[in-house]
Amino acid sequence: TCISTNGTLFTPELVSRLSRNRLVAIQVSMDGAKRETCDAIRGAGVFDAAIAAVKLLAATKIPTSINTVLTTQNADEIPAMHEMARSLGVSLRVSRFRPSGRGADNWESLRPSPAQLLGFSDWLASSGDVRTGDSFFSLTSQERQGLGLNLCGAAKLTCCVSPTGHMYPCAFLQTDRFEAGDLRRNSFQEIWDGSEIYESFRNLRIHSCEECQRFDQCHGGCPAVAWHLKNDINGGDPECLERCVTSIADNRLAEAA
Template sequence: MSKEQIIKYKYAEEKKIIPLPNDDIIILDVSSPNWLKTSITGKYLLEEMKEPKTIDELTAKISQVYGLPIDVVKPIIRETVEKFYETGVVIRIDKDNKFTSREKQKIESLGLQQIWINVTYACNLNCSHCFARMKGDTGFIPANDLIRIFKEAQSLGVQEIVISGGEPTLHPELENILREARKIGDWKIKLITNGYLSGNPENERKIKSLCNYVDDIQVSFDGIKPETHDAIRGKGSFEKAYRFMFLLSEVESIKTGISFTPLPKNINEIPKLFNFAIQVKATYIHLNRPKYPLNTLAFPSLDLFMSQQFAEEAFTAYDKLVQEFYKSFEDMRNLNVRLPIIDTSFDPASELLSPLKKERCSAGILTIAIDPKGDVFPCAALMRREMLYFGNVFEEGLEKIYKRGRDKMIELFSVEKNDKCKECLFRYFCGGGCRATAKDLKECDYLCDIFQKRFIDFWKRISLPVIRTYANKIYETREGGIKRLTC
């Protein structure tokens, strides 16, 4: 007998059915978490699998109901049932009555993936919204200490090193540091900069030299016009960053991104970022979600851009950016132009495409951050929060610090223990949201209600039939696409 005559499939009825317009439905497995968008016909097929059935049995039934030839129906049934299985909507039962099901990997099953290192707090700008600004604190992590950290990180299986600050290009030994990082580990190296280094031949030689050791350089732009950017970052900073991007465009071996933080002064420029990215020859666009700084008193305008109302405006502007991409893509793809990718990590709906099950934020589990004093925290946005201090790399080993901090983060927050999260259908997609945007570290993200709305809106927009795996194919292309670049 063939496999399709033996292997049976059964629909697990505890799945949540979410109705959508046009008789479409979402079948949501909350605990996996997985989901599937299908039609009323797909729902009928699942109803047939309340009792275990083989592909051949399902084919015969659908062929009879719809009056279609078996050889036409069978390939469609086979593909559809396999999609149901991939998303955990149905279980597979073998000839010995043993069943298998699909569930996403938990973030806790993974080790440390990324280390973010602020090599200095020294900076040549004074941006109005920067949570890292530390006036008077201008020390550098010595190169020898960084090299030791890299070696310890390599033994932990770290996949990415992010070098930031302050402004990392002010570190007098940066080139040597990056060179050693490249030698030590087979990992991605990313440099985040304000682009202010350009402007004289010696500095521009240094920029191109740095490109030999990194995979990705992200340059901060907070406006696509000089007057907008300079009002936030300082006079002349736009021209410097623009020139920096031009120099990077001459190096084909690395990714170059523009990083943009939505603020009241620049939100209307977000929809125009796609064309600006083409202009500066960026390979991707990254939008930052604003985070709560440690010292809120230093940011008198905080409530203007840390509110649900402003978040709604920012997400609306982001949606217009995506629409602009789709409108421009077909016209431009045949031209000799490198088209940028839009990083969807800004949009909470991108969590629906994540391959991971999240009981909590990944900070301190998949990521850690090290400040210029050697203090270790869960992530860059949670630095200098005393209750989240993991230890100091100048005083003890990185592995010991990471394990202690990881246990602390697992204990701190879980969607299963939070009164609001534990009843939410989306709890294992978002993991309660970002700890840095939660007003209380033990509470869910203050944008929770917006997240839920965007999840549903995403499902309404996508085509049929779509599951997470296939959605990734739709929303990710080699160039000129939309892609989630972070965990």
């Protein structure tokens, strides 16, 4: 069992109970190395509560990580978050900001710039113990060299189960279009093995990206981002690194003109 939490309700008693269960990992969400950065996104007091929760968890044998979502507001603080995680005795995991849920409402104001995405990618390459990926599909830099930074694990290594028991390929595609099954009617194994939705993700090929020089590193990127921005999971990730390079080059040409 893996738990993702903001840590605000953690107490020594709760952590003691959790440590007696067979947990694979716990990740505590924090979106900045500074109190003002994190609290501006997650609410007043969340930063201090998350730090307290991480300290409690670090004293147990439960593998614990700090998870942050990369945005334009915290991109410059990621190295500091890495050092903070190390000082607390836990690891750091960085997730992409996606235009789903509340992210859709704040997409334009919080999405990292192409330069920030490229800068983070360069920093990540030299930070071997930092993890990234989809949901709990986490990769080290060594694993990324073989699998690619944005390789999608939806319906292959991970899936999403909603509070109502509905299953989806990932947490960012919780719509009727991508519902794979209902646990109130079928078992997890039946849905995992028999869902046509899951099978389509296992066979997903982003042919429009196959000629790209970076294809081996991203394999078309995140289908969820492509769906939310282009209404096409086969359309290629609009925020891929190659497009970031092109965008920066185009802007420089425009400025020079």
